Amino acid sequence: MKVTVIGGGLAGSEAAYQLAKRGVHVTLFEMRPGKLTPAHRTGKFAELVCSNSLKSRDIYNAHGLLKLELEKLDSLIMRAAKFAELPGGKALVVDRDKFSTFVTETLTSLKNVKIIREEITEIPADEVVIVATGPLTSDRLAESLQKVLGVEHLSFFDALSPIVDAESLNFEKLYFKDRHGWDDSSYLNAPMTEEEYYRFYEALLNAEVYMGHDFEKEEKVRYFEGCLPIEEMARRGPETLRYGPLRASGLPDPETGKEPYAVVQLRPENQEKTAYSLVGFQTQLKIPEQRRVFRMIPGLENARFLRYGAVHRNTFIKAPAVMLPTLQVKNRPNLFIAGQLVGTEGYVEAAMGGLVAGLNAFLLISGKSPVVFPVNTMIGALLDYIAHSDPEHFQPMNANIGLFKNIPPIRRKNRREFIVNRAIKEFDEWLKSLKIS
Numbered sequence: 001m002k003v004t005v006i007g008g009g010l011a012g013s014e015a016a017y018q019l020a021k022r023g024v025h026v027t028l029f030e031m032r033p034g035k036l037t038p039a040h041r042t043g044k045f046a047e048l049v050c051s052n053s054l055k056s057r058d059i060y061n062a063h064g065l066l067k068l069e070l071e072k073l074d075s076l077i078m079r080a081a082k083f084a085e086l087p088g089g090k091a092l093v094v095d096r097d098k099f100s101t102f103v104t105e106t107l108t109s110l111k112n113v114k115i116i117r118e119e120i121t122e123i124p125a126d127e128v129v130i131v132a133t134g135p136l137t138s139d140r141l142a143e144s145l146q147k148v149l150g151v152e153h154l155s156f157f158d159a160l161s162p163i164v165d166a167e168s169l170n171f172e173k174l175y176f177k178d179r180h181g182w183d184d185s186s187y188l189n190a191p192m193t194e195e196e197y198y199r200f201y202e203a204l205l206n207a208e209v210y211m212g213h214d215f216e217k218e219e220k221v222r223y224f225e226g227c228l229p230i231e232e233m234a235r236r237g238p239e240t241l242r243y244g245p246l247r248a249s250g251l252p253d254p255e256t257g258k259e260p261y262a263v264v265q266l267r268p269e270n271q272e273k274t275a276y277s278l279v280g281f282q283t284q285l286k287i288p289e290q291r292r293v294f295r296m297i298p299g300l301e302n303a304r305f306l307r308y309g310a311v312h313r314n315t316f317i318k319a320p321a322v323m324l325p326t327l328q329v330k331n332r333p334n335l336f337i338a339g340q341l342v343g344t345e346g347y348v349e350a351a352m353g354g355l356v357a358g359l360n361a362f363l364l365i366s367g368k369s370p371v372v373f374p375v376n377t378m379i380g381a382l383l384d385y386i387a388h389s390d391p392e393h394f395q396p397m398n399a400n401i402g403l404f405k406n407i408p409p410i411r412r413k414n415r416r417e418f419i420v421n422r423a424i425k426e427f428d429e430w431l432k433s434l435k436i437s
């Protein structure tokens, strides 16, 4: 039994481990240290390119819940994190060198893992392959992926708008209306008076911006032409936003019948409308600044952010158009894609993809059917988003409570507890029924 894994980052390392521990012969290709990405600095596996935090470990937080599920599946990345843990309060913070050394030594010590330090430029056709080359996939491999998946299914940068939790919005100040009258339930509108608009505009202009990584600065001109950050638009003049994403035309306030001075539109992120994204609000504001400035929007005073806005270099595929929730490519079931490349966002999420692809590649070569994780678990909810969200508006996603569906009408303060307890119960039952080691 043989599987090729391309990329020795968070996802690829996890995938290789999951296969090797089940007796599969793995060939793991990693181009570093011979060829570095613009963000990596070492030749070690699972290098953390930026922060050394793996986010919350509180299980009543989506990131904590994801970690719990990964631990139950014997994740290598979680074991490395425990080994390299530093004091970090609620967050799981690690010594980055100890962390990637642990992963590197574990993989090197496994006899059935063959490590080849080489850039792969073509995806092998006739074998079971896991591609986990991350947000900075080398250009030649990206071209090969375009050939396999279709040119239109690969993106090279993120322009993420913030996503807020529906429960944290003040609906008394908001109203549903579609500018074109097609489907009034498809947009939630936050009206602004003239005074509110200019206060917001001034705050946006003066807010602190994250400058990005050096390699991203060189590419900014290209990003901005396609999709301007909201603060950059504001810099073009006080009226630009009012004639751009904040235009009120076609959106009269049902209470007054008149068009407000400006309107911020929010689009539901899922059918259950548990989360909304701020339309056109891709941004490079620092995270505390996003909280401060975007909470000035009427109705968003207490907004809870499920994902923050960003504009950065990120290669990812339009997963819902081409992927199954098993992380197999629809028209090529022996090809798996995992990690940031498949549209998850974040270290632990990347490890999750690697784990699922590794497990499913093992099942495939063992003559069994790859598994779909239950949607009420954190892993299942993320994979459901990857495979079934709207391909046209698809953007990478981190673990968050807003991804959960099928929530009965229960009191707001009990919802999170209900979602997490249900996830744990269904995960445990499912794992038991799966009978995998």
Ligand SMILES: Cc1cc2nc3c(=O)[nH]c(=O)nc-3n(C[C@H](O)[C@H](O)[C@H](O)COP(=O)(O)OP(=O)(O)OC[C@H]3O[C@@H](n4cnc5c(N)ncnc54)[C@H](O)[C@@H]3O)c2cc1C
Binding pocket: 006, 007, 008, 009, 010, 011, 012, 029, 030, 031, 032, 036, 037, 039, 040, 046, 047, 048, 049, 050, 051, 052, 118, 119, 120, 121, 132, 133, 134, 135, 136, 137, 138, 141, 213, 313, 314, 338, 339, 340, 341, 345, 346, 347, 348, 350
């Ligand atoms: C600059 C930057 C900062 C980030 N900061 C954070 C953060 O602070 N916190 C967070 O949670 N997430 C962060 N992310 C997002 C994401 O979690 C990380 O990128 C994460 O490393 C993704 O894991 P991965 O396994 O998908 O990719 P990676 O960890 O990048 O692994 C991909 C591997 O594939 C190799 N590779 C690429 N092309 C080839 C090829 N053709 N042949 C062979 N090998 C190849 C690369 O060298 C690399 O080792 C950041 C992303 C970027 C780009």
